[in-house]
Amino acid sequence: KAGVTQTPRYLIKTRGQQVTLSCSPISGHRSVSWYQQTPGQGLQFLFEYFSETQRNKGNFPGRFSGRQFSNSRSEMNVSTLELGDSALYLCASRGLAGGTSSYEQYFGPGTRLTVT
C-alpha cells in the first residue's frame, strides 16, 4: 500500500507571498492532519480534516487554512508568508476504520518551506 505523499517536497518563497501544499493520504484513510515542525517548537498541530470537514484546529493565525476534497486529498494554504513560517510541514493520515489501529497516524515525507 502506498504511503502518504506530499508535494512539493521543497519550496522557496518570498515574504508576503502565499503558498499551497498538497497531501494525498494512504489509500482508504479518510482523516488528514497537518503539522508544522521547527527546531525550536517541535511538532505543532495545525488542523485535522475528515470527510471534507475540519474537525480540529490548532493555535495558528488565520493565515493558515486548509481543505479536504471528496477523495480525501488535502491542501493547506499559507497567505502573507512571514520569515517565521519557514518550517517542515507534515501531513499525516489515519484510517478511522474502528479498533485501535484507527488511532495510528502515518506521516508523509513533508514539504520543506523556506521563506526569504
Add this chain to the structure above:
Amino acid sequence: QKEVEQNSGPLSVPEGAIASLNCTYSDRGSQSFFWYRQYSGKSPELIMSIYSNGDKEDGRFTAQLNKASQYVSLLIRDSQPSDSATYLCAVRGNTPLVFGKGTRLSVIA
C-alpha cells in the same frame, strides 16, 4: 494546556546496550500513546503504539505504559548505530495528537 515532556538528550549508549527513553504527559484523560522515530532530515515514522497499562513488545522495542503515573517509556534492546535518531512521544486523548519535543539518541559503535 496538554503537555508531553521528554528529556531532549542527547542520550548516548554503546552498541548492544539497552536504550531507555521516557515521556510524561499531563492529560489524565489520554487514551492512546505512540512512539515515533525521526531521522535527521526525514519525517516521523511510527514504531510503537500502546493503549493499556503494562508492556508491549515488538522485536527489539518494548513500550511501557503507566497511566497512574502518567508515564510512557520505550526500551530499545541491543541498540544499533542505525537506531541513532530522535524519538518522539505522542499522546492522544479527546484532542488531536500532542507531541513531545523528542529525545535525541546516539548509539556509539
